[in-house]
Amino acid sequence: MSRTAPLIVLAGNPNVGKTTLFNALTGSSAKATNYPGVTVDVRAGELAFDATTHATVVDLPGTYSLVARSPEEQIAIAKVAGVGGEAVPDLVVVCVDASQPARSLYLLLQCQELGVRCMVALTMADEAKAATPAPAKLAALLGCAVVQTNAPNKQGLTELRDAMRQALQSEVPAPLWRWQPSSELQARIASVVAAVDQDSNHTWPHNDAVAMWALLCCDHDDELVGVPPAVRAAAMQSPLPQNLDDEPTLARWQWLDREIPALIKAVPDRTNTERIDGVLLHRWYGFLVFAGVMTLLFLSLFTFAAPMMDGIESLVGMAGDQVGQILGPGLLRDFVVDGVIGGVGTVLVFLPQILLLFLFLGLLEDLGYLARVAYLMDRVMRAMNLHGRAFVPMLSGFACAVPAIMATRTLERRRDRLLTMMVIPLMSCSARLPVYTLVITAMMPGARLTQGLLMVGLYAFSVVAALVAAWVMSLTVKPLKSKRLPFFVELPPYRMPRWGGVLRGMWSRAASFLREAGTVILACSIALWALLYFPRELPAGARDYDALIAKATDDATKSALENERSTARLRNSYGGRMGQAIEPAIAPLGFDWRIGVGIIGSFAAREVFVATMGITVGVDRNLDEDAQRESLRQTLHDAKNTTGGKAYTPLVGMSLLLFFALACQCMSTLAVVKRESQSWRWPIFLLAYMTGLAYLVSLAVYQFGKLLGFG
Amino acid sequence: MKTLAQISPGKTATVVGVAGPRAFRRRLMEMGLTPQTDVRIVRIAPLGDPIQIEVRNGQWSLRRDEAAQIEVAP
Numbered sequence: 001m002s003r004t005a006p007l008i009v010l011a012g013n014p015n016v017g018k019t020t021l022f023n024a025l026t027g028s029s030a031k032a033t034n035y036p037g038v039t040v041d042v043r044a045g046e047l048a049f050d051a052t053t054h055a056t057v058v059d060l061p062g063t064y065s066l067v068a069r070s071p072e073e074q075i076a077i078a079k080v081a082g083v084g085g086e087a088v089p090d091l092v093v094v095c096v097d098a099s100q101p102a103r104s105l106y107l108l109l110q111c112q113e114l115g116v117r118c119m120v121a122l123t124m125a126d127e128a129k130a131a132t133p134a135p136a137k138l139a140a141l142l143g144c145a146v147v148q149t150n151a152p153n154k155q156g157l158t159e160l161r162d163a164m165r166q167a168l169q170s171e172v173p174a175p176l177w178r179w180q181p182s183s184e185l186q187a188r189i190a191s192v193v194a195a196v197d198q199d200s201n202h203t204w205p206h207n208d209a210v211a212m213w214a215l216l217c218c219d220h221d222d223e224l225v226g227v228p229p230a231v232r233a234a235a236m237q238s239p240l241p242q243n244l245d246d247e248p249t250l251a252r253w254q255w256l257d258r259e260i261p262a263l264i265k266a267v268p269d270r271t272n273t274e275r276i277d278g279v280l281l282h283r284w285y286g287f288l289v290f291a292g293v294m295t296l297l298f299l300s301l302f303t304f305a306a307p308m309m310d311g312i313e314s315l316v317g318m319a320g321d322q323v324g325q326i327l328g329p330g331l332l333r334d335f336v337v338d339g340v341i342g343g344v345g346t347v348l349v350f351l352p353q354i355l356l357l358f359l360f361l362g363l364l365e366d367l368g369y370l371a372r373v374a375y376l377m378d379r380v381m382r383a384m385n386l387h388g389r390a391f392v393p394m395l396s397g398f399a400c401a402v403p404a405i406m407a408t409r410t411l412e413r414r415r416d417r418l419l420t421m422m423v424i425p426l427m428s429c430s431a432r433l434p435v436y437t438l439v440i441t442a443m444m445p446g447a448r449l450t451q452g453l454l455m456v457g458l459y460a461f462s463v464v465a466a467l468v469a470a471w472v473m474s475l476t477v478k479p480l481k482s483k484r485l486p487f488f489v490e491l492p493p494y495r496m497p498r499w500g501g502v503l504r505g506m507w508s509r510a511a512s513f514l515r516e517a518g519t520v521i522l523a524c525s526i527a528l529w530a531l532l533y534f535p536r537e538l539p540a541g542a543r544d545y546d547a548l549i550a551k552a553t554d555d556a557t558k559s560a561l562e563n564e565r566s567t568a569r570l571r572n573s574y575g576g577r578m579g580q581a582i583e584p585a586i587a588p589l590g591f592d593w594r595i596g597v598g599i600i601g602s603f604a605a606r607e608v609f610v611a612t613m614g615i616t617v618g619v620d621r622n623l624d625e626d627a628q629r630e631s632l633r634q635t636l637h638d639a640k641n642t643t644g645g646k647a648y649t650p651l652v653g654m655s656l657l658l659f660f661a662l663a664c665q666c667m668s669t670l671a672v673v674k675r676e677s678q679s680w681r682w683p684i685f686l687l688a689y690m691t692g693l694a695y696l697v698s699l700a701v702y703q704f705g706k707l708l709g710f711g
Numbered sequence: 712m713k714t715l716a717q718i719s720p721g722k723t724a725t726v727v728g729v730a731g732p733r734a735f736r737r738r739l740m741e742m743g744l745t746p747q748t749d750v751r752i753v754r755i756a757p758l759g760d761p762i763q764i765e766v767r768n769g770q771w772s773l774r775r776d777e778a779a780q781i782e783v784a785p
Binding site (some may be wrong): 064065067069099100102103104131216220221222242245246249250253267268270273277281282284286289371374375376378379380382388486487488489490491492568 | 758760770
């Protein structure tokens with residue numbers, strides 16, 4: 001074996017057990033790496049043949065074809081053919097679903113046309129049963145090794161490893177085309193080959209298949225990246241006539257239709273799946289089960305996660321207290337406890353919801369139900385130009401936008417993912433709830449019932465806002481416009497979930513959140529802490545609180561002075577000054593500087609608004625939590641503006657509620673969008689459009705309200 | 712000529728051709744919706760769209776307006 005470990009690429013259609021096989025082959029060595037420029041994880045791991053010989057195995061995202069329209073789909077050709085700066089693989093293992101081998105083999109034919117070493121791992125034979133083609137006959141037909149495996153039961157793995165090792169030692173085959181291109185197509189391929197030859201690094205002797213790929217994929221409408229300009233120019237010299245465009249696809253299917261049926265002795269039995277579908281996709285029962293599953297998902301994020309989140313918060317609080325006692329009062333303690341440990345808490349508190357959501361998604365995906373959700377809900381979602389698969393992420397947005405945005409990974413196309421990501425933060429998340437509660441109880445008059453209805457109204461408003469925003473953006477923002485590609489979602493047979501894979505996937509999502517988004521959130525929350533903490537010196541002319549507190553004789557005076565000092569410090573902090581500086585801009589919405597500071601502080605997390613308002617209006621922080629809340633409510637209710645009128649009228653309350661419903665007051669959301677879109681462009685766009693929208697709506701409501709005599 | 716969208720649930724039809732833009736057409740054909748292939752309409756989604764089809768031992772969800780691009784012979 002050569003000095004550097006050989007490179008093996010694992011390819012195959014979605015839902016053929018490829019990832020389970022990858023996990024079984026590479027064990028715990030697998031690492032997900034983000035493919036540059038796209039939000040697709042490509043996993044790689046080590047495969048040990050024996051103590052000294054290893055190979056690197058790359059798990060390609062599931063694909064039906066090497067033909068590509070988008071950068072995500074382009075990964076397949078890049079990895080299999082070793083183009084675009086990728087290493088040429090030493091072996092491509094194609095997973096072939098025993099219950100529908102022809103569709104899987106379509107991909108194998110494309111690989112063989114490239115002239116790479118290929119072999120087949122025959123999966124799902126336990127499901128196909130009698131319909132499974134005999135491996136030996138298949139191998140004879142395909143001219144490559146075929147090994148039947150059942151990765152979940154570890155069957156056939158040794159044989160597969162041996163076959164892989166043997167294949168690696170075989171000679172690199174010549175390109176194998178099962179069909180003879182017509183002379184017209186041949187001429188077109190020849191006209192592109194020169195450009196491919198010129199560009200390739202000469203490790204690739206047979207460029208016909210690559211040239212044909214370029215001919216089929218390049219046009220004025222594709223989104224491919226990094227196709228060499230000379231190749232693109234040659235491929236697009238003149239449009240490919242439809243008959244030539246169809247020729248490779250039809251020719252491959254013709255060969256498969258001629259050769260494969262003879263190898264298959266039975267039709268795979270789908271009766272169980274049909275029976276379950278009969279209930280789960282039924283007009284009435286189907287929606288009943290659907291509602292039940294979605295309620296459970298929603299409850300688990302909203303309710304079951306709460307004790308875990310409380311636990312994390314109290315653990316972080318305890319850690320802060322312990323460290324605080326060791327460090328003693330002062331700048332260092334405030335930085336470590338409030339800045340760093342508080343920031344770590346902000347990150348960790350997302351974990352329960354992320355873990356639960358991905359546990360659910362993993363189970364539903366494995367079961368085959370996630371595809372059915374897309375099928376059931378597509379009619380509703382497509383009205384807003386969203387994909388049926390966007391439903392679960394959007395629903396999760398009611399709990400928290402952070403895991404919900406991470407869940408957009410279940411959508412295949414980047415355009416669908418981005419559009420969904422852009423509207424999820426409009427869904428009314430649980431962090432808005434404390435803000436709504438405070439504003440409604442402190443500023444809105446009326447009985448419990450009207451207040452309750454207002455709350456329900458805000459939730460309904462958020463759904464409408466998200467759907468309308470999706471619709472508008474899909475028509476106006478170029479990268480979000482819908483392309484006419486088929487909504488061709490496979491409805492796989494129902495299968496028992498593989499717990500190992502589900503838990504592994506859940507953990508890898510959580511780990512990547514901590515590693516990539518977590519660090520950004522931590523840095524932002526420390527920066528926000530500093531913004532609201534510095535400078536410590538009060539301006540000249542302020543009361544000398546330290547001296548007054550030292551002189552105070554009773555506890556009541558002392559705590560009153562301490563609260564006054566906190567308020568003065570916050571007002572004087574950089575963040576406080578920003579709040580006052582933006583007052584002219586937010587005054588037309590009915591907000592004063594105190595709300596301005598609250599809005600700046602709430603960027604760490606929306607519910608922080610409540611705590612910040614507590615300090616800006618000077619609530620006694622020595623009271624217990626309930627009393628503080630009540631005091632804040634009362635203080636806000638009684639607060640006066642500069643002219644002595646009521647500062648927070650119901651109209652101000654309404655304006656503030658709408659502002660919080662629409663504004664992107666959440667740095668964690670932005671950090672996750674940055675991570676998931678792999679670009680700063682989308683979080684900036686999200687922040688800009690949501691803040692703009694919030695501002696305009698609040699402005700309109702407040703100004704019209706005043707005209708009409710409210711407030 | 713009939714399209715796949717006009718076939719009622721439970722019935723099988725044979726593909727004659729696929730219309731529509733290049734990428735759309737090719738995607739469907741690569742999945743196996745090639746001429747002379749049998750397609751069975753399994754059912755229609757409760758909200759009337761999309762439809763569930765069976766082709767080459769696999770089941771798929773396809774929107775009605777997309778099915779209307781697939782010409783079939785009963």
